[in-house]
Structures are given as C-alpha cells and as structure tokens.
Amino acid sequence: MKNIMLVIEYDGTNYFGWQRQPKKTTVQGEIEKAIKIISNEEVNLMASGRTDAKVHAFGHVANFHFNGRIPPQNISKALNAILPEDIAIKLSKEVDMDFHSRYSARGKTYIYRIYNSETKSPVERNYSYHVKDELDMDKMIQESKKLLGEHDFIGFSSTNSSIKTTTRRIHDIKISKKDKIIEMEITGNAFLYNMVRIIAGTLVEIGRGRIKVPIDEIIASKNRDMAGPTAPPQGLFLKKVNYLNTKNFDEFIDI
Template sequence: MRNILLTIEYDGTNYFGWQRQPNKKTIQGVIEEAIKNITGEKVNLVGSGRTDAGVHALAQKANFKTASKIPVEKFPFALNSVLPNDISIKDAIEVSLEFSARYSAKQKTYKYLIYNHRTRPAILRNYAYYFPYDLDIVSMQRSCEYFIGEYDFSSFCSSGSETSSKVRKIFDCYLTFENECIAIYITANGFLYNMARIIAGTILDVGAGRIKPTDIPLIIESKDRTRAGKTLPPWGLYLVDVIY
C-alpha cells in the first residue's frame, strides 16, 4: 500500500465545496471518482481542509492510500486526463503511510481578494468581492497587525464550528495588491469555520470607517461574534498554501 499526496488547484465556482456530499458535485467527490477511473480503487481522499462552496484553491493538499503501481510522477497527467478543466492536479509525491494531509498540516495560508473600483467586474465576478466605495488602505494595513499572535478567535467564527477550542495562532496577516484587487493574506496554524472570511470582512469594515484598527484587540478579547465584521462571500477566498 502507498500513500500519495496531491497538490490541487481548483475553481470552486461550480462546486458545493470540498467535502463529499450525497447527490451534490464536490471537489473531493469528483477527484475520488477520477482516481477510481484510473486505478479501479474506491479511495478516501483526505484534504487539508474543507473549503466551502464557491471557495477556490491554488494549492490544496490531499492524500489517499492506493495499491496501484502507477509511478507517482504519472498521477498528475493520468488524473488530469479525466478531470474537468476547473480542477487540476499540479503535483503528486509519495509520503509515509502515517501522513495525513489534514492532521499533519502545520500552517495554512489563505488570501481574500476585494475588487475596489466604481464599476463592477465581469471577468472577476466569481473571483473577488466587489466593493465600490472608498477605503482607507493605510488603516486596513494597520489593522492586519493586530491579528498576529495566538488568541481565542471566537469573535471570528461562525456558528456550526465542529471544534471545541477556538484558540488559533496567526503567524502573518498583511495587505497587498494584485490583479486589480486588494489582497488580504492570512497564515495560521489552523482556521475556524469562516474565520478567514470574517477577518477579511472586519478589515474591510476598518477601511470603510466602521471599525478602528485599535478596536481589533477589543473585538478579539470580547469573544463576541456580533462585534466583528460580516462574513464576506466565498468567491473571494483562496487556499494558497499548506505547510507540513
């Protein structure tokens, strides 16, 4: 038996998220079917995290066990030949049988794109959040710094989270610009349910003048979801990288 780790890029627009669901098209379900097509095996594909419907990934990581003799370097080509064009296997390596893409992960990086122009986008409509009003970029950049550290992020977690502890460590949080958008990058040892989208919504509220950067520590300390910004839509969010 072998354990294969895949690096996966996908456009989440037409999927009901990562996790396999009955009678719904999901990233996990489509890739598992592709693996079955080329190996003849029914596998359990373990992803590093469960991205929501509409969320994209540049480098999702996922592993599966197989008895197949296909050379590991051939897996990307074989799988891509049967996968739809909005999912691409970028790389495949063999890892130890004990390795788990989910439980072995040390850090994850997400980014959120905000399209801050007067007129709405056409090409980027499914890939960035459209916000046509003036933003204080300097204050947004300052607010990012207050998220760095280890805290209870209950204020930045939607109801329905499956984890008992809300403590997470953010290693980096910063704002930059790319592809005509404001890009908010967040690297942490793990993310609560909708945490990245709520942090992005809170930083956006700072830019809009609804929250001050110095309010961020008080919002974190309060552990009160109602004090943080709204949960921004899924289509602006990307899983950028996973570190092991």
C-alpha cells in the first residue's frame, strides 16, 4: 500500500464545497469517482481542510491510501484526463505513510479578492467580492497589521462547537491593489471557520468608514457582532498549505 499526496487546483463555482455530500456535486466526490475509474479502487481522500461552496483553490492538498499499479507520479495525468475542466491535479507523489494532509500541516495561505468598482464585472462575478464604494486602502493596511501574532479570534469566526481552542496565529498579511482588484493575502498557522472571510468583511467595512473601532479592540472584545460581515465565498482562494516540519515540504511548497 502507498500513501499518495495530491496538490489540487479547482474553480469552486459549480461545487457545493470540498467535502463529499449525498446527492450534491463536490470536489472530493469528483476526484474519488475519477480515482475509482482509473484504478477500480474506492478511496477516502483525506484533505488539508474543507472549503465551502463557491470557494476556489490553487493548492488544496489531499492524500489517500492506494494499492493500484499506476506509478504515483502518473496518477495526476490519469486523473486529469477524466476530471471536469474546473478541477486539476497539479502534482501526485508518494509520501511517507505517516503523512496526513490535515494533521501534518503547519499553516495555510489564503487570498481574498475584491473587485472595487462602481460598475459590476460579469467576468469577475465568480472570483471576487464586488464593492462599489471607494475604500481607504491606507486605513485597511494599517488596521490589518493589528491582526498579526497570536490572538483569540473567536470574534472573527462562525459558530463551530467541535474546536478545542479559538486561538490562532497570523504570520503575515498583505493588501495590494492593481487597477480595480484588491487582494488580501493572509498566512497563518490555522484558521477558524469563516475567519478569513470575516477578516475580509471587517477590513472592507473599515475601508468604507463604517467600522471605526480599531481591530485590536474588536479582537479583545471576543464579540462577533463587533466585527464586519462574512464576505461572500467566491472571493476566497486557498493558495497553498505549508508543511514546514516534514521532509516533503520543500518539494511542493511553491507549486
């Protein structure tokens, strides 16, 4: 038996998120069906995390146990030949049996995209959050720096009773604008449910001038009502998953 790791890119527009669900089209479900076609094996993909409906990924990571004869590096080619056009396997390789895409992860990087224009964009509608109002970029950048470090981010999360702690560490946050597109890139050791989208929604409201309370005070309050709205899913992209403490890390970090 081999442990196979996949790095996956997908456009989430037509999917009910990553996780397999009865009678719904999901990214996990499509890949598992494709694996069965090429190998006649039913597998359970273990993912680095879940994404919601309409969320996208450049570097989602998953692994599965495989008894087939296809060389690990050729699994990606075989799957890409039959997967839908909006899902691609960027890399397939054999990893140690103790590698787990979720439990071995040491961090993630997300991108959130905003289309900042008075006029909507039909092309961008599935890949960004349309914000008509002029935004104060300097204020957004200034306040975003207060998110850095380790904090209890319960005020920036949706309800999830299964987690043991709401403390997370944000390593880096960058906000840039090119033409009408604003990108927020956030790297952290882990994220709470909807945390990135709530951070994005809060920073947009700060940029609009609707939220005047400093972000450090919102964090300290631990009050979800003080933060901004949850920004829509189509602007969110999982850029990559980091495996800093594994021997496999340097081989696929920049894919």
